[in-house]
Amino acid sequence: MQALLNLFAQLIKKPYLFVGEHPFYTELVSFLNGYFVRIKEEDNEAGIFIDEFIQFICDYYGIKNVKRNGLTVINLFTDNEEQAFYKFLELLNEFLLIKKINL
Numbered sequence: 419m420q421a422l423l424n425l426f427a428q429l430i431k432k433p434y435l436f437v438g439e440h441p442f443y444t445e446l447v448s449f450l451n452g453y454f455v456r457i458k459e460e461d462n463e464a465g466i467f468i469d470e471f472i473q474f475i476c477d478y479y480g481i482k483n484v485k486r487n488g489l490t491v492i493n494l495f496t497d498n499e500e501q502a503f504y505k506f507l508e509l510l511n512e513f514l515l516i517k518k519i520n521l
Contacts, residue, residue, distance in 0.1 A: 427521035443502035
């Protein structure tokens with residue numbers, strides 16, 4: 419779980435490390451989907467956290483029964499890649515507050 423939280427802390431503080439100079443959400447989603455597959459195999463607690471976060475995103479937008487590719491929901495409700503990227507960070511911060519996790 420700590421590895422996932424460290425990743426999120428880095429993402430919030432230095433997003434350019436993950437997506438380069440321009441905040442393209444689809445690039446972030448591609449990276450995270452790969453990372454999530456790996457971390458879920460190694461860390462059950464992190465896997466549960468990821469599933470809960472994706473459910474939080476879906477609930478935020480009123481979307482039901484989305485399991486796979488839940489991160490792409492944000493793109494459906496934003497106007498462009500940059501807006502989606504920053505909405506993801508906003509929702510991540512909100513979820514971390516709800517979970518009472520300080521990075």
